[in-house]
Amino acid sequence: MPLRSASIPEQGVNDMDTLLSPPSRERTIRWDDPRALAEAGRVASGRDFLDAIFRGALPAPPICHLVDFTFERIDDGRVAMLLTPQESQYNPIGSVHGGIIATVLDSVMGCAVHTKLPLGRAYTTLEIKVNYLRSVKRETGPMTAIGWVVHLGRQTAMAEAHLSDTRGKLFAQASATCLILDVPDQSVVAQD
Amino acid sequence: MPLRSASIPEQGVNDMDTLLSPPSRERTIRWDDPRALAEAGRVASGRDFLDAIFRGALPAPPICHLVDFTFERIDDGRVAMLLTPQESQYNPIGSVHGGIIATVLDSVMGCAVHTKLPLGRAYTTLEIKVNYLRSVKRETGPMTAIGWVVHLGRQTAMAEAHLSDTRGKLFAQASATCLILDVPDQSVVAQD
Amino acid sequence: MPLRSASIPEQGVNDMDTLLSPPSRERTIRWDDPRALAEAGRVASGRDFLDAIFRGALPAPPICHLVDFTFERIDDGRVAMLLTPQESQYNPIGSVHGGIIATVLDSVMGCAVHTKLPLGRAYTTLEIKVNYLRSVKRETGPMTAIGWVVHLGRQTAMAEAHLSDTRGKLFAQASATCLILDVPDQSVVAQD
């Protein structure tokens, strides 16, 4: 298949001023040492831990700054976050990358499970599946991701999540399985 | 469950200097206008398009700068990318967020499918499932994600992917379904 | 690891009367030629087709006899079926095989999508994910599977499903992606 040189320059040097001018956009991301946060998480119930992040008594994790999403609401077994779609999240085919959507859906599901865990218990996500229903663009505007616990067992939990725009139109759906385990001993020791 | 105030300050103002000092880390991300890239993608075969990004004749999409991953190799139906795990990708529980892993696995699968598409055909990801096998930390070091096409039909494609460290230890596995469709007419018109 | 011969006989002949007596259970399954059914499906809307099976004007498909489940209710974009867990569905570890649960969940999701399709349109399931929350046994008693359409696009649809016992306790959850396509031409011809 012949390459149309008008659209893709053969060389990386001469004729591509429009495409390869110095990156025209920039964003500076600032975050806090995540170790302190993770340690705080080991000595609180999930609900206390997340509530503390929500009210600003603990710093948000780095990923929230990188991907630009924030807590909107925390309930028992149910968490809502706000995602602002933006150009820095774009994939090569001109929309918000599916991984960004997976990130916020994974977050609301993991946090929803976390709200149910008492002090001394932790979780890790075993798997997540995301169904992409519509493509998300900057013009889509602010989106709400809601995650809720579908099943909470002794060793595992299962959660689901939806990503919608402000009018309630559904853009993505997800499900996840979490493993529930004891907080590792060394962490407890490290706190004492 | 009582909150241990030593670990989570009640107020967001006074007694949390260690946790809530101004964010100590920052990273500046620069990227190019993604519209030009997406338009170039509409007038080339998938392989030509991705090869052009790989050799620097087209700019990398914004997501590559945001998440910090790059093409490592592009073959027919198979794409490898390099991910550098870092602190800005961390979740609240002290490891690289699963969404970051989903992002790079989604990318290598989508691009692997894209290499098989001729001029005039495009794809969109319908769903992705990721199995997380081990947690990824900054100390894990550089990781390779490899995606390959398992099945290519007329209307759909299916791909799989693995994320491994430099010694070949597997950290995550994924599968995805893509819908294959004609490049939207208005784009073709816009190019003429 | 030494084998405890009391529990697993070394030979398949002598000392295993209790385990290898002639199979003590049997069930006879009867079904109709599925080609006539599939052809009827090609010349009706999905809703008309499923309603005809429900009221007995068309025979149930073979799988309903094999796995022993029946329609309970058909609504627009929502289908309920009744599954009777039984010993013939058991796996080697003493409960109803997960594939049986996948069968009924796949059925309610596929049929829910089918209710939304006009004459001339058909569907095929691209993928299904099932989360198993509790093990199902004969003693669990009759179960209801409900499937509903989450998203209906022009080329794809997405559905979800739940499997619950009569008290509403949730035993499994599923999601599926369907491809929507035109009824193949030769079938239409074959009807004329």
Added chain:
Amino acid sequence: MPLRSASIPEQGVNDMDTLLSPPSRERTIRWDDPRALAEAGRVASGRDFLDAIFRGALPAPPICHLVDFTFERIDDGRVAMLLTPQESQYNPIGSVHGGIIATVLDSVMGCAVHTKLPLGRAYTTLEIKVNYLRSVKRETGPMTAIGWVVHLGRQTAMAEAHLSDTRGKLFAQASATCLILDVPDQSVVAQD
């Protein structure tokens, strides 16, 4: 949308002799009490248990008779089974029901994990995802399902599986997550 009465009779009584004559096909399924089998499974390693079924020293589980599949080969972390597609497995749209395919793929993955478990350890499947690549019909002929362990941890395992025809053409792909746990105490007691 008008119903074409030639294809779907309005009543379940008169004019549908071709479609609603007494079911023309039947199959009688015989199986063994699955409790004895499940108990044998609790007092052997997974490999010993499955090998005993394979060589006929233990009866196959009921599901193998119902769905008509058999072990083809058992290796360490890898199990192959033979499925014979047949009419009794058909869905309303004229091909083998996806749940039948899920059943055999779930089986080879579960058994592959089981081969890795020592005496005293058991597994349960948390979730399975199946991608359907081509439709399976009776004419497809005998099919081989192969499942293999991708990751074996202390508390969880992950497996994948493929379903192919005799020429190696791939018809379905699957992945699963299993929880690994101790054999329940009461079972051990019941054996003593």
